Amino acid sequence: MPLARIAVPAHLAPARIRALADAVHEGLVETCGVPPKDRFQLVSTYAREMMFIDPTFPDVARTPDASIIEILFLAGRTVDQKKNLFRRITDRAVGAGFSADDIMISLSENTPVDWSLGRGLAYGDHHTPLATSPASAR
Secondary structure, three states, X not given: OOXXXXXXXXXXXXXXXXXXXXXXXXXXXXXXXXXOOOOOEEEXXXXXXXOOOOXXXXXXXOOOOOEEEEEEEEOOOOHHHHHXXXXXHHHHHXXXXXXXXXXXXXXXXXXXXXXXXXXXXXXXXXXXXXXXXXXXXO
16 A cells, blocks of 8 residues: 655646646556555645755756655565556656656555554554444444
8 A cells, every 4th residue: 555745846737736646646556556546645735945856866857847756655566566667657747748857756665564544553453344333333
């Protein structure tokens, strides 16, 4: 289950921001086996003077539209899946009007015990039915 943080410049139109968020989610679904309903994204907008992004490192040409995507997900993806994810997200972002050089992606992995999806339970504990929950008691 991924959590994506997407940092974009504030001047981008909401439709372009949504297209980038869609690109991230669709890339995860298509390349990493993420279920389509498993979408958890936090989008933050920043004033130009609050985004310190080198315009040329390492041998790219970033524009003022440069955006950073951080994805945290469970360990277990192959190197090929990760490379395909980078390509798929970038291709979809380009289709939405971004430059390929403007899409920076960082991946981090952890284990199921590092997640709680609610109720104060570790991720694996969510798959054990509760005898009585507030929703089932109604």
